[in-house]
Amino acid sequence: MKDRILAIDIFRGMTIVLMILVNTPGTWSNVYAPFLHAKWHGYTPTDLVFPFFLFIVGTSIVFAYQNKKTNAGTYKKIAIRSLKLIGLGLFLGAFMLSFPFIKDFSEIRFPGVLQRIGVVFFFASILFINLDWKKLIGVSAILLIGYWLLMTLVPVNGIESTLDRAPNNFANWLDVKVFGTHNYKPDYDPEGLLSTIPSIVSSLLGIFTGLILLSKQKKKATILFGLGGSLLLIGHLWDFVFPINKALWTSSFVLVTAGWANVVLALIYYLTDVKKIEFGSIFKYAGANAIVLYFLSSCISKVMGLIKVGETSLHGWLFQNIYVQEFISLETSSLLYGLSVVAFYCLLAYVLYKGNVFIKV
Structure with a gap:
């Protein structure tokens, strides 16, 4: 679009990245408060994501x-x-x-x-x-x-x-x-x-x-x-x-x-x-295929939660064996897992963008 505004693409990408982050913690039992929805009335930063x-x-x-x-x-x-x-x-x-x-x-x-x-x-x-x-x-x-x-x-x-x-x-x-x-x-x-x-x-x-x-x-x-x-x-x-x-x-x-x-x-x-300050390119890449990234992240998250590895799931096994460490809190471990997931989808967004692959729903 000839009137395209960079800020809109960055804003959309930031929003979808945050959606993925708050939806895929290492464990829902240990999440920092800002990354959880309000219990009922009121709002947290996470409650801003979907309306954004x-x-x-x-x-x-x-x-x-x-x-x-x-x-x-x-x-x-x-x-x-x-x-x-x-x-x-x-x-x-x-x-x-x-x-x-x-x-x-x-x-x-x-x-x-x-x-x-x-x-x-x-x-x-x-x-x-x-x-x-x-x-x-x-x-x-x-x-x-x-x-x-x-x-x-x-x-x-x-x-x-x-x-x-x-x-x-x-x-x-x-x-x-x-x-x-x-x-x-x-x-x-x-x-x-x-x-x-x-x-x-x-x-x-x-x-x-x-x-x-x-x-x-x-x-x-x-x-x-x-x-x-x-x-x-x-x-x-x-x-x-x-x-x-x-x-x-x-x-x-x-x-x-x-x-x-x-x-x-x-x-x-x-x-x-x-x-004209250049920043947020990775968010621009994510914004270009926002719905696709959200859909894939939801599907893959479900699959990883359903694949059994011993007495837990693939998701649980990865979290427990890679991210849970004695020297950091479980909340930090949970956040690091979510950031790793976000990094994966940002990389995918970069590859799609550079390959001129834009999947429109």
Whole structure:
């Protein structure tokens, strides 16, 4: 794309690298707190990773569809890409290393990360090519406020709704009602049905950032810093009545994570596209095949967890025999394992990029 901005590629790559890192520790029993999700309300650096990716999906939509017309061909391409992402996600949810290579049907998880990316991409793209920025702001406000009212005012089975992890939490109740045993947890799914609605706004907010970057505005980095700070302030104020929560993808969570995304992207943009400081090439390589790297890392991680080596798995054997050492803590060993996995996929990303291999989903 002639208008390609280096900061976007680096930001996307950094996000996918962090996704792989937090998903593949040496052991979940020993992980440093910043690399774990918040138990319920609140957020950690790890909770920023997935919304960052949805945000950059929105930013990328601006550059990919800025001149697209609203015709059947465009809608078809958007729908096909969305279905591919959903299909890959469902495959990951069903994949097991045993005949016939799928779990028992009752254990298959229907929601998931790639499924949510597919759904969000579909709706964000359709909205972008049909509405101007003013109407997109209106849609975003309606979705966020509507979700807030829905989650706090609608009773569940005649019981006042709650935002705690409980049967009368409307989003959790709906996931169990619709998906039954096909959730991540017995009582809820962090990529559930109702919480997908506000996650669309995570991408729409990325679209606004893309429009700023594409505009002829001067001092774009300053504008993005200001926008990010404003979203952070509003999100943290909203937190008092609608707590920041990734599992529920609350409206305050949407604003806070988009705020941080703008701040981080503004910093990268200032360094790379304004000051022309060269850094982050490895992230650019990873960003070029982001979905492929995520999909492969998820598949290979599952395989390594299923291959038996003695009384443990291949994953467990490698961790225990290579990374666990008396002179370092288990948390450090666990982190080193994750960094080794990241190094492998960064190397793969480099090889693909230099070989001009770009696998588009």
